[in-house]
Amino acid sequence: MRATLPAVSDLKEWYRLHQREILEDYFTFLKFPSLSTDPAYKLSVRETALWLKEFLQKCGLCAELWETTGHPVVFASLLHAGPDRPTLLFYAHYDVQPVDPIGEWHSDPFDPVLKEGKVYARGASDNKGQCFYTLCAIRAYLELMKESAVNIKVFIEGEEEIGSLGTAGILASKEKELKSDYLFLLDFGISNAHSPAVMMGMRGLLSLEVTVQNSAIDLHSGVHGGMALNPNHALLSALSKMWTESGRIAIPGFFDDVALPAQEELDRYDLSFDPVSYKNKFGIKACIPTPGASLLESNWFYPSLDVNGMYGGYCGEGFKTVIPAKARAKISCRLVPHQDPHKIAEALTAFLKNHLSENLHVEIKILQQHASYRAAWDTNVVKISKEAYEEVFSKECRYLLCGATVPLVPKLAFYSGGEAALIGVALDSDDMHAPNEHFDLERFEKGFLVIGRILISCSSFS
Template sequence: MDHLKRLYESVKEEALNDYLKFLSFPSISSDLNHVADVKACCTWLSEWLYRKGFDVEVWETEGHPAIFATCLKAGEEKPTLLLYGHYDVQPVDPLEEWDSPPFTPTLNGETIVARGAQDNKGQCFYTVSALAALLKENGSLPINIKLLVEGEEEIGSPSLPAWLEKKKKALQADYVAVVDVGMKDAKTPAVTLGARGILTMDIHVRGTEGDLHSGSHGGLAYNPIHALIQILDAARDKKSGKILIPGFYDDIRPLTPSERSQVDLSAREEAPGGEKEFPPAERVGLRPTFEVNGISGGYTGFGFKTVIPAKASAKASCRLVPDQDPQKVGAAVKAFLEAKAPEGVTVKVDLHPGTGKAVRAHADSKIAQAFKQAYRELFDVEPAFLLEGGSIPITTKLAEASGGEPVFVGLGLADDRIHAPNERFSLDRFRNGFLSIARTLEILNGQAS
């Protein structure tokens, strides 16, 4: 590991300066006002990779572009690793809660504060920095590398599946590593063996054509906000936390005894939400959820407006676990909610594209064991195997298209404030990420420490 630490120090200044430049692009994929910014970020990174010696393609999808870069100089006898990350970021609202401009990276002690500092520009850039440094030093990499960096992860990767099918031959790999998750805690790295799937929806409730006077119609008209609350409330048992939608729990694949013995299910403190019959870590890693993400309706502006609103709406999402089909679960949720419409209102559920199935990898796979060994050498502790509660929707399709054994890795922490104001990532973890990627490539090549 000492030779890799020396390598990092030799490129540190340039790598960190380029990281800050990468963070300066407001590449918010969900906002049409930032289409040009997303494109500019893609162009900058693709040109950076080309200058570092990679063969680079920019896939002009129907949405935001994706970058596919390769370095296959190790030879056919060496294994191939496909690394995945994304350059798009979440919106910055509420802007007033940021301590510094979100796209002006700010050094706060030994921590970088910016949107994307961790998710996923920080983890993406320590990955490509490690690859570039090894390539420059040796003229090749220890193994063959394919790199996919997309611009639509934060909106469910709607445009990428068609390109994965189109580029299936080029994507072939022995292993797939999604560098977009976190550690068990600040001292304990982790290899994540699974992530939940996802489906999202809009729920619309309408009463009358227009808002009504709450004096003239109060007590007569059915308020759509009341109806929405009633409908959502019907989906969950208040006491147990169990989801009451018929078919919601169908097809769930439990952990085998062997898997259960390998996965750390102690990494969560007691919490009030979810299904009470399951411990917290299982609620996050092994159980599906139905969550309301936002509600709107009526008048919420300055002052007061005494109306019965004509409509109300909510955004909701389901996190899914292995063997659950997003389309099947979505159909069950839609049928249940629409059937709960009380007299006087209509309910319409619009299911979104960009769903993703859950993924579960094997603890004894070569790629999982390689990252575990690299983390063990770097941190001098035994790494954990975890199951991730979040979702990276494209992962299943990526594994299927490439034929590679998947695994999730990364050095994020729960208090990095991803998706929130003042997102951050420490310089120490940027360094350790660089070292872990470089060392894993060596291990997969059979090199000793």
């Protein structure tokens, strides 16, 4: 007969007793500059993984590093409950975004600062904060239970911010280790600090870089102006044709496979959204939703196409009169269910080449291709997550979608074979990917309690 299970109140008391230690370890985690995109930080990324491995071992799990062609995965497990008990797999990532523009930070992005209940640092929210409250909840559960009634697995990758290419490459070989009944993906959030929600899906991602070249070197704009075609002009002209005047994406075939949700599914989502509040929160002056759709519907149910960066010629202080040899643009698409990233990549590539002079040298490099994902409704994992949120927040849990992309989600769900829940307590206003990223400790504790409650709930299964 199993011992009496702890309650959420026991988790709260454990958190209170360990609060100082939790904060110290959280700060240590944040101090690692684990920038996965910059080769100069490769050693720092690995040091972060090694610190996590040691922390998980202190929590009582068997931990190891899984090497990839990029940065390592930290994998840990505790399987003492036996094959007849539920197996829970928790996903997070330890890599972070670059800190540019560094001049807009109010403090060192890798020297955490606690101010008015919020921790400011790169990764404070995305995703070290959510990762770390999960690990703390696992530790609390194990200490309160004395003997785990569930099998626990933890998968923390170091490549989420760069597309998870190396990480995805090892999943097939690790299928046995990844097998689980329930998969909890801790890289998602809620719409506001007081309204719990389970994310039921996310959009996919296609990203590419286009380079247009017309000369061997930059040219003097006086000597060559009016004669040599300017690559900036050519690229801008082609990019501008990707949308109609009303803002609809004009790539042939782009919407062919888009299927809007049935009304029955729409009725299950919380579609409440205040456009004025949204614009005020982020200082947005103008919006351009998909024609015929609201802003929220545009983000959840329709694909999008964006130019994320452009450069060519001289962009520094002052002025330099040149016709650049090359012009470049970085482009991304967020994709919805049934859209094939490879098919969209082919359509976009053909469109750009068709609208650029055949006399120019055009190179298009595909960077990332990730499918969208929808979780199944009416599963145990969604029910468990919903009940945990509602007990911790004392409010009804809602169902949302995410317009962003966590690249590994579809593949990890496939190889684990478990029911998947996209959860977390992050907010859009945490300034993820921007200067002064932050995470408030009240939500950190609530996230801790939600994960603890999930573990307790699964322990009660007969």
